[in-house]
Amino acid sequence: MSQLSSQMQEGPGEVASPPGKRLEEAVLRIAGNSQDGIQSIGVMLARLAGRSDMEVMTYMTIPATISGGASIFQVHMGTGEILSPGDDADILVVFYQHSYDRHLPSLRDGGLLLYDSSHVEPDNEGLQTRGIKSMGLPITELTIETVGGSGKQKGKNIYLLGLLANLFHFDLGKARSLVEARFRKQGDSVVRNALLALEAGWAYSLGELSSEYRLCPAETRGVNKVTMTGNQALAYGIIAAGVRFGAGYPITPWTDTMEQLRQELPFFGGTFLQTEDELAAISAAIGAAYGGVVAMTGTSGPGLSLYSEAISFAVMAEIPLLIVDVQRGGPSTGLPTNVEQSDLELACYGAHGDSPRVVMAPARAEECFYLAIEAVDIAYRYSLPVVFLSDQAIATRIESFKMPKPDRCMQLIVSDRKPRPYHKPYPLDSVTRHVAPGTRLEDGAYPHVTGLEHDEYGYPSVNPEMHTAMTRKRHKKLDLLASELPVPEVDGPMEGEILIVGWGSTEGVIRKAVDRLRSDVSGVGGLHLRHLSPLPPGLTEIFDRFERIYVVEMNDGGRYGCGQLGRMLRMETCCPRIQGINKTEGLSFRVDEIVDRIREPRGAEASNVRESRQTASLSHE
């Protein structure tokens, strides 16, 4: 093993951190092949970071959102709030030459390269000029040596986990308990081998690196934290919101929330049905909601298109319903495993007729939990469908956040079936409150719920005044909700040169971009919207105080130089200074893409981040 320290190189301009100095954050990227179990070290490392003495926060992205490869992950660990995967890696681990070739550019100058010396031959000169330190070790051989002569590739991810846990000074005991829990189901011998690999990796001598990657203790130390994906947080949020019936059809990237609800809703006396298609999924959910059970349905892109007719019914019949759309790249089948924010207009307007509904979007995994509770609350307060727009990046990233307190935030919505004297389902002067079947009405007149335009009792009506009044009534719910929403907070000064507006998973990168721009622009603010329909009040006043307003979205800039939210904001505020920063690569924004675009404005027609490179000419000449 002594050969290894000789392979360590010191970059010329790089000053080694003095022992005892601690890092505030670190971005780690691991690249290999799909059979290397890279995702599972990712998950364990993310959770270990939260459980370690430093209790650092983590943010893990799987490849589709940042590079398109099938076998990498990126963990961003740090002591404060971590909101993005990080642009470039501080530490890159590569298993193969192709992973080295492909991912070396994503390692920052002065970073650390760890490589499997049996498969990778690094270009030492090139590394040296970029100030990159490197350490090679024959991971596969070392693992086989430890675990025994099966000669299989298995276990090298666990070996690496041990090594990284040591590098970051995580707790070995906690790593052991995570590994035990991970392999318990596969039997004692598997657990034993995994622990052997973990400890051997831990014991591997890191030489002088051993003191360089110690993280500062987290600001949130002592707070009980959970580490989960956005989709998991969403499933728990749905349960905490009081939902006790769900129906869905498998579609990426929504599916894992559905699987979890199918397995866990019964613990709460609820049911989740896998239906024959999305048409049935939303219909079953509406049926259960009509029955007085809080209901939801969920899907991704194409499924939302199939939902439209039933959304229109839920608006007309005034049925409270939570509808989740985990957005992916579109149109059509599009990019099923990539991120995009292009379902906003469909979510807000997609259905025939005047069909106002509420649309909300979480900005991170933690918000999937709390916003789902708020969404169901709104659905019941106004008796209408609420569309919850998550996206693939939020759905699949793993974040650590403060453990929610179910005894304080859990919502219980119980259908009251006590007999009542009479019931009018669609009063014009108050919000609809349906009574569920099983409720005895003493006047003996039972109500109808219908998709036909109706009078206050639910009987069909083609009376012109009635249709006008009912249409207004349905729309007025959005006006009422908008008036109740708080004015959104600007991150930064209340006035200035630039305001960067966003929604959904881009929150972290936008916040970083705002921070970075502050160094050379006076007055940079960020504004992240959770309520998209209706939009919150006060936007016109906020926009009036900034010279330039950029709306950052992962969708096309269209004919007007801004994307779907940008267009809605122009409608809402009539502000001509709104322009878009758009990206349609199926990948999340990098911080520098936003910063560069703002520093060098190129005119409205060139609003897409890399618009010119691959766009085919559509001219008819």
Next chain:
Amino acid sequence: MSENLGKQRAYPMSNESNDSETTITAATEREVPEERRHRLTKSELRADRPTWCAGCGDYGVLAIYQKMLEKRNPPHEEIVTLSGIGCSSRFPYFVNTYGVHYLHGRVLPFATGLSVARPDLNIFVFVGDGDAYSIGGNHLEHCARKNVRMTVVVMDNEVYGLTKKQTSPTSPIGFKSKTDPWGSQIPPLNPIKKLIAAGATFVARSVASSPNHLMSMMEQGMDHNGFAVIECLSECVQFYPGAFDDTHPRRGGKFSEVPADHDIGDDAAAYRLAEADPPGYFGVFYREEKTTLNESEGERVRQSQRRFDGGRDSEVLERLMERLT
């Protein structure tokens, strides 16, 4: 965003929190107090005056439905009348029960959600041939396969009536409609065969002009614990008059009941019986006792809840999330 955001909400439709009420209760053995067993009367079940054409077969189905409810006398508030879109689907407005006029083709999944969420209700679905066999054909098969508890009456007139005479999936070859003025050339779908193949557990056939027979079929359907479908021929006097004269002895037709020796537990025999030339047989073709979706989902809930010893919902959620700390 804060964790205080959710808290406990009170809506006019909700009462104080009570964990036990949120659970989905099973339909079985619910006792109805004797004093509440007021006998439903025909006038209590009447609602809007039907808007169907004079002489429409659907009047017969409506009359039998009301008569059956009167006879069987379920608690009034537990009857739910659902429909899709079409002439037949105006049905709920003409009956005074809880009623929903849902989307074209999708009422079976709506009923599935309602039935699983509320297994205590008596759910009746009225649809036409377009709804059941064309736009909603896929849902019919899956409801049959899943054996969801409800009674479905397909009012089959072999034509699209509400939209004024287009070809339906059960229109016979040669039927002249506005979309096939030269006569339909596509073989009609055989509803009984489709239902048996899909695994429906109660399949019957009747005709609106034979009230006593229809009443018997609907009562058996209501009593069936599972997915019961009654394919009921119901004449459209406007766009397909005389379509079912061949089932009517007074119009020179023949009303042939399912032979007494037919084994209703034999799906292959039922399938063969359904292949008889028009007007075919009437009666119960197939019946099978099989676990319903309501029962299997209810059982899953009971078993799952046992795992947490009836802990409060917030405690159970906390324990589930603790696995991810």
